[in-house]
Amino acid sequence: MFAWYRNASRCYVYLTDVSCESRQRLELAFHGSRWFTRGWTLQELLAPATVEFFSVEGERLGDKISLEQDIHALTGIPKTALQGRDLAKFTVDERLSWSANRLTTRREDKAYCLLGIFGIFMPLIYGEGDYACTRLRDAIDKKQQDESASIDRVLSALPVASEAAFNSLSNQHEPVCLAHTRTALLQELTAWADSRSERHILWLNGIAGTGKSTVARTVCATQSERGRLGGSYFFSRGGGDVSNARRLITTLARQLASRIPSTKRFIAEAVAAQPDIPNHSFRDQWNHLILGPLSKMHASSLPPPTILFVIDALDECDNEREIQTILGVLATAQPLHNVNLRILLTSKPGYAIRHSVRSIPEAMREIWTLDEIPPDVIKEDLGRYFESHLSNLAERRGFGQGWPGMQTVRHLVDISAGLFLWASTACRFIVEGGRLARSRLDGLLSERRQRRAPEEQLDQIYASVLQDSIPPGYSETEEGELCAMFREVLGSIVVLASPLTIHSLADLLDMQPGDIENALADLHAIVYIPGDQSRPIRLHHPALRDFLLDRSRCSDVRFWVDQKQAHRFLAEKCLSLMERMLRRDICRVGLPGTPLEDVDPRRVQQYIPPALQYACLYWARHYQQSGADFCDGDRVHRFLQRHFLFWLEAVHWMGKSPEISSIMRLYHSLLRVRVIFHASTQSLSLTLSHTHYQ
Numbered sequence: 001m002f003a004w005y006r007n008a009s010r011c012y013v014y015l016t017d018v019s020c021e022s023r024q025r026l027e028l029a030f031h032g033s034r035w036f037t038r039g040w041t042l043q044e045l046l047a048p049a050t051v052e053f054f055s056v057e058g059e060r061l062g063d064k065i066s067l068e069q070d071i072h073a074l075t076g077i078p079k080t081a082l083q084g085r086d087l088a089k090f091t092v093d094e095r096l097s098w099s100a101n102r103l104t105t106r107r108e109d110k111a112y113c114l115l116g117i118f119g120i121f122m123p124l125i126y127g128e129g130d131y132a133c134t135r136l137r138d139a140i141d142k143k144q145q146d147e148s149a150s151i152d153r154v155l156s157a158l159p160v161a162s163e164a165a166f167n168s169l170s171n172q173h174e175p176v177c178l179a180h181t182r183t184a185l186l187q188e189l190t191a192w193a194d195s196r197s198e199r200h201i202l203w204l205n206g207i208a209g210t211g212k213s214t215v216a217r218t219v220c221a222t223q224s225e226r227g228r229l230g231g232s233y234f235f236s237r238g239g240g241d242v243s244n245a246r247r248l249i250t251t252l253a254r255q256l257a258s259r260i261p262s263t264k265r266f267i268a269e270a271v272a273a274q275p276d277i278p279n280h281s282f283r284d285q286w287n288h289l290i291l292g293p294l295s296k297m298h299a300s301s302l303p304p305p306t307i308l309f310v311i312d313a314l315d316e317c318d319n320e321r322e323i324q325t326i327l328g329v330l331a332t333a334q335p336l337h338n339v340n341l342r343i344l345l346t347s348k349p350g351y352a353i354r355h356s357v358r359s360i361p362e363a364m365r366e367i368w369t370l371d372e373i374p375p376d377v378i379k380e381d382l383g384r385y386f387e388s389h390l391s392n393l394a395e396r397r398g399f400g401q402g403w404p405g406m407q408t409v410r411h412l413v414d415i416s417a418g419l420f421l422w423a424s425t426a427c428r429f430i431v432e433g434g435r436l437a438r439s440r441l442d443g444l445l446s447e448r449r450q451r452r453a454p455e456e457q458l459d460q461i462y463a464s465v466l467q468d469s470i471p472p473g474y475s476e477t478e479e480g481e482l483c484a485m486f487r488e489v490l491g492s493i494v495v496l497a498s499p500l501t502i503h504s505l506a507d508l509l510d511m512q513p514g515d516i517e518n519a520l521a522d523l524h525a526i527v528y529i530p531g532d533q534s535r536p537i538r539l540h541h542p543a544l545r546d547f548l549l550d551r552s553r554c555s556d557v558r559f560w561v562d563q564k565q566a567h568r569f570l571a572e573k574c575l576s577l578m579e580r581m582l583r584r585d586i587c588r589v590g591l592p593g594t595p596l597e598d599v600d601p602r603r604v605q606q607y608i609p610p611a612l613q614y615a616c617l618y619w620a621r622h623y624q625q626s627g628a629d630f631c632d633g634d635r636v637h638r639f640l641q642r643h644f645l646f647w648l649e650a651v652h653w654m655g656k657s658p659e660i661s662s663i664m665r666l667y668h669s670l671l672r673v674r675v676i677f678h679a680s681t682q683s684l685s686l687t688l689s690h691t692h693y694q
């Protein structure tokens with residue numbers, strides 16, 4: 001019946017209990033009509049595009065649009081439903097509430113009259129009584145499950161950077177602001193997020209170590225608890241997928257669908273309408289996957305709900321053009337009438353980002369600089385940080401109540417030069433000292449005599465940690481061997497394109513895991529070495545990478561990492577590993593042409609372990625960043641002659657076939673051009689090396 005009413009061009013309702021004889025009592029009679037209390041009339045009201053009402057005398061009273069306010073008041077049905085909005089856009093509980101006070105002659109009809117409202121088909125079994133409502137609820141639940149599974153399948157086509165979210169597994173140990181610190185800043189950020197200001201983009205910037213990412217994580221955690229976080233993306237140079245922006249918007253879209261359920265259907269519809277959207281420009285992706293679905297959200301409250309996106313460490317994106325494009329796209333994010341959209345960005349204040357942000361109309365953006373926070377506020381927060389961490393150490397080590405004392409804390413605050421990164425590194429360095437914690441603290445306090453700029457203070461503590469890792473009493477030869485091991489292991493970690501576990505790094509470098517553990521044993525203050533060996537090794541902060549790769553900052557040549565040499569070292573290790581492990585039918589599938597989806601992912605992991613996957617994806621990148629070029633007969637030439645098809649097969653099983661073209665373009669850019677003079681024709685020709693590639 002619902003479909004029949006839906007197809008009707010017009011429906012007429014004759015109200016036998018409403019008379020026009022008394023105009024004063026007409027409105028009261030209309031509101032009291034039994035027609036609005038009967039179960040089956042619900043579909044007669046909602047299904048047709050036009051419903052006209054007539055009195056007992058046959059006089060037209062109006063239609064459901066002109067009488068919309070009256071019908072809404074006496075039935076509780078939203079006006080948008082009366083206007084013809086797709087009923088599937090309303091929740092199950094909303095639709096059930098529309099019939100809660102309606103009456104039916106038979107108990108079964110209480111359920112049957114709702115079949116069309118929910119788009120459900122089930123046989124009518126009169127005599128089953130209230131069990132009809134149970135069957136209806138079961139049918140609704142099954143339909144929801146089927147629809148949810150279908151939506152999930154569509155959304156799974158969007159590529160995701162799994163480590164991007166603030167609360168991802170890889171970020172779970174990253175800190176948030178200590179209680180009672182950064183109070184004023186966090187309150188101001190919350191006020192901005194809650195405000196209706198048109199300045200919906202906020203750029204929080206500051207030099208390395210001022211706590212931008214910690215603040216961003218705290219904001220994410222707070223807004224997530226309030227149900228307002230749409231998505232977060234924490235960039236990390238050398239972090240694999242999170243070192244670039246290729247998956248930024250598709251990742252935010254997936255997070256939005258998960259975090260704000262009312263957007264899920266709209267995002268899935270957008271993907272279904274344009275399945276190749278991940279291959280489109282950032283602008284198309286932003287409009288199609290974020291702004292479009294948000295604009296379709298039903299504004300169930302006034303003022304409109306706030307939805308916040310947080311993009312942290314934008315300067316850690318390894319492609320400057322992508323950064324500029326992203327900021328250009330965000331600049332076009334016009335305010336939505338039904339959603340209070342807010343975007344928080346954090347980064348160091350580099351020229352390119354600063355210029356791009358300032359190109360956003362001033363009426364649309366705010367710029368906050370952490371360096372401009374009053375020094376007294378920063379010192380107070382740093383003091384609380386040192387007190388908290390060192391008092392915990394004192395309790396564990398039995399150093400006595402009140403250790404190390406307020407005077408020492410004030411000295412540490414002075415040395416930190418306003419850098420929370422210095423404070424966190426210093427605390428880890430002291431704590432990791434164990435029985436030597438006091439002497440390590442004394443060593444740091446001795447630096448107070450020298451006044452340095454913030455970056456110099458950071459360099460000094462990094463140098464202290466590295467120098468302290470060399471045990472006293474080593475001979476010059478032994479010390480040289482140990483430092484060479486440091487440079488190989490730590491240098492590799494610093495320039496990795498994607499983080500690896502200790503075992504995977506050992507496989508890549510052709511070392512024993514124990515050798516890597518020993519090399520990093522005294523570096524916990526600056527390198528995160530997880531107890532769970534299935535988790536990757538990471539730098540505590542990207543500032544360490546900048547320090548180790550900069551010869552002018554890392555003045556102790558024993559620890560300086562030559563970036564090009566480190567990339568060349570990793571490139572050669574990648575090639576060696578592939579030469580050893582790549583082979584025909586590497587996954588032992590046996591049947592050529594077997595679809596990827598038919599192979600158990602665990603089988604792929606077994607035969608193509610993480611180290612080999614890394615080598616297959618990043619060998620060309622490391623060669624490119626080492627400054628290498630290729631020529632006929634060199635090692636890469638010989639590798640491709642013997643293993644090219646095996647490499648293609650391995651990348652396919654890894655599910656990374658789309659990466660092949662970019663890897664080969666990178667390789668092609670490194671081929672040496674040879675200039676040949678032809679004496680017979682007195683002409684020149686240019687030829688690319690590696691003729692087999694042609």
